[in-house]
Amino acid sequence: MSASVLQNVTHSCFALSYLCALLLELGRTFWPGKGWRVAGLAFGAAGLVAHSAFILFHQPTPAAPYGSLLLLAWVLALFYLYGTVHHAKQAWAVFVLPVVIGLVGLSLALATAPNASEFTVPEWAAGDRFWGIVHGLLILGASVGISVSFLASLMYLLQARRLRKKLAPGGAVPMLSLERIETMNRRALNVAFPLLTAGLLVGTLLLSQGHVTGDNWLSLKVLTTAALWVVFLVLLYLRYGGHVPARRLALLSIAAFAILLVALVAAHPFAEGGAK
Amino acid sequence: MNLRAIGCNVESAAVELREKLAFDAAKTQRALAELTARFAAEAVVLGTCNRVEIYVSRQETVAALHVPMMAEFLSEIHGVPASAIAPHLYEHADASAAKHLFRVASGLDSVVLGETQIAGQVKDAFESAQKFGATGPLLNALFPNALRVSKRVRTETGIARGHVSVSSAAVDFVQQVFSSFADKTVLVIGAGKMGRLTLKHLAELKPAAVLVTNRNPERAASVAKECGGRVLPWDRLDDALAQADIVLSTTGAPEPIVSARRYAERVRPRRGGRPQVIFDMAVPRDFDPDIHDGDAVSVFNVDDLGRVAEARMAERRKHLPAAESLIESEVAKFVGDWNRRANGPVIGQLTSEVDKLRDGIMVPLLAKLNGKLSDAEKAQIEQAFRLFQNKLLHGPIAALHASSHEGQSGGLREALRKLFGLQG
Numbered sequence: 190m191s192a193s194v195l196q197n198v199t200h201s202c203f204a205l206s207y208l209c210a211l212l213l214e215l216g217r218t219f220w221p222g223k224g225w226r227v228a229g230l231a232f233g234a235a236g237l238v239a240h241s242a243f244i245l246f247h248q249p250t251p252a253a254p255y256g257s258l259l260l261l262a263w264v265l266a267l268f269y270l271y272g273t274v275h276h277a278k279q280a281w282a283v284f285v286l287p288v289v290i291g292l293v294g295l296s297l298a299l300a301t302a303p304n305a306s307e308f309t310v311p312e313w314a315a316g317d318r319f320w321g322i323v324h325g326l327l328i329l330g331a332s333v334g335i336s337v338s339f340l341a342s343l344m345y346l347l348q349a350r351r352l353r354k355k356l357a358p359g360g361a362v363p364m365l366s367l368e369r370i371e372t373m374n375r376r377a378l379n380v381a382f383p384l385l386t387a388g389l390l391v392g393t394l395l396l397s398q399g400h401v402t403g404d405n406w407l408s409l410k411v412l413t414t415a416a417l418w419v420v421f422l423v424l425l426y427l428r429y430g431g432h433v434p435a436r437r438l439a440l441l442s443i444a445a446f447a448i449l450l451v452a453l454v455a456a457h458p459f460a461e462g463g464a465k
Numbered sequence: 466m467n468l469r470a471i472g473c474n475v476e477s478a479a480v481e482l483r484e485k486l487a488f489d490a491a492k493t494q495r496a497l498a499e500l501t502a503r504f505a506a507e508a509v510v511l512g513t514c515n516r517v518e519i520y521v522s523r524q525e526t527v528a529a530l531h532v533p534m535m536a537e538f539l540s541e542i543h544g545v546p547a548s549a550i551a552p553h554l555y556e557h558a559d560a561s562a563a564k565h566l567f568r569v570a571s572g573l574d575s576v577v578l579g580e581t582q583i584a585g586q587v588k589d590a591f592e593s594a595q596k597f598g599a600t601g602p603l604l605n606a607l608f609p610n611a612l613r614v615s616k617r618v619r620t621e622t623g624i625a626r627g628h629v630s631v632s633s634a635a636v637d638f639v640q641q642v643f644s645s646f647a648d649k650t651v652l653v654i655g656a657g658k659m660g661r662l663t664l665k666h667l668a669e670l671k672p673a674a675v676l677v678t679n680r681n682p683e684r685a686a687s688v689a690k691e692c693g694g695r696v697l698p699w700d701r702l703d704d705a706l707a708q709a710d711i712v713l714s715t716t717g718a719p720e721p722i723v724s725a726r727r728y729a730e731r732v733r734p735r736r737g738g739r740p741q742v743i744f745d746m747a748v749p750r751d752f753d754p755d756i757h758d759g760d761a762v763s764v765f766n767v768d769d770l771g772r773v774a775e776a777r778m779a780e781r782r783k784h785l786p787a788a789e790s791l792i793e794s795e796v797a798k799f800v801g802d803w804n805r806r807a808n809g810p811v812i813g814q815l816t817s818e819v820d821k822l823r824d825g826i827m828v829p830l831l832a833k834l835n836g837k838l839s840d841a842e843k844a845q846i847e848q849a850f851r852l853f854q855n856k857l858l859h860g861p862i863a864a865l866h867a868s869s870h871e872g873q874s875g876g877l878r879e880a881l882r883k884l885f886g887l888q889g
Binding site for chain 1: 634638640644737738761772780
């Protein structure tokens, strides 16, 4: 793929592809048939290819809100495709794609005209900023886990609501069993917490050594990330030690995702009052 | 096409008659042998608990088999008076017979709409007839088509979606909570009929263990023996409840055996938040409905399961028009294809016969005029004869093609055979 072709790939290309995939998936829930799924998968895969090409060409930094949101959306798009292929009968896309599209939209709102770079090591990955990147990647990994946990929690709440109301199983939006959703949630949290902890430690060291300019200990980003870690700690304690109903844990996971979004967006100049 | 589907089903005949007309392996073999030998017919015998049907196809040139003759035939096979059989038999002819088979194989003619078992029974009936050499070109084309259509109907419409019996709806519910059953324990409380039926469906999930408890130890032992379970004393009910993931309760107790308070105090704290599904199949109910929270504990009673089963059936009924439409188009395609296939030899014979007639007139004529005509003039005469022949045959052949689309070319083929003296 030549650089000129890659340059023409925009947010709209993959956002619209994901949207079409979502609409087709919704169509499948009302009118069953193989065609919907195949067409939805084709659009989803096309969106992922365009998304990958965009990231490859523009190489957004995970240390900035724009890049981290875009990269997070990309990982979740991968998760969507994997889930749709492996859980063919479930309405996987109905849950994952809105989040992917939302993250792409949010990144677009925070975009500050990304530069079309050459295929070289980007500036942000070189020299002193290496640990900043490590920090960004660790937080990104944790963000993926938190996002998966958020999706699992949404599915759990919907499935539990169906059971509480004793609605007919399956329905328009077929979903995984509570047990399977719970396993997915647990694994996501188990992966996310160490990454978040490590990311937070690296960030703390960078802050204490004055490697990071503009941020300070009381900045919104630092505070929300710390709050996220505390929520996670509570979440893990309740999950493994508190025997709290799974529905409450799901609500707490959703709250964690909301804090994550604030933490990811917080570094942007708008959120920092234009300080950066 | 000379196809007939003759038989009776749950709507046309009472179970007493259907029982008498049931085909075992020996009777099936005998019937197929008789039908092929006596009537020179292709035949398939389809016998299920809800229907007895015979599909027969004969040459188009011979008379079709009808209800009176089939009643006589069934009377000979089963020893039931034909007069007792005939009023309960229905008959579908040609395209209608094909449509009937497609509907039967797709579960549209079943008591439980969209049931899947019938497709296997149709397949078995066809394979059995094939094994005895009772099938021919038409049925060899019709039955595989019926099975293909049945698959299309099930996959392209929602006609077979979900369980529609009360006991099997329990499986759907339990699968909403658990995904693996190899590590799950089922507890059976009591020994009611509905409970046993539900247990049969749950046992298909292959749980790790089945525990059985009952006020009457002997009845507990009997149920445990039936399902390969382990008996627990009645006074250890709380322990069993704390241990079990799926509970099936069917006692005849006049009031709940597990109150919300008892569950909250003696069972819930010991479960560590693990989900539990309780099927309370007893009337009056065995479990206090307040135990249900749809998160850690889900309690479903007979009414809940019945409502789901009925909702499923209503959902299936919504897909009926789509399924019928698919079958209509498949029948039209099958009949059209079959007629085109059957028209081929007739058109071939017709052309060949008229070729012979033409040559019978043209060749002596050209011989008589030999020497008086140039080669160009001879060619013109030959061309004129061919043109006349083509114009003469265009009408019948076009009518044959047109009628094959309408599914009524059998009569026309027969007429052409008679008019032009073609062989059958």
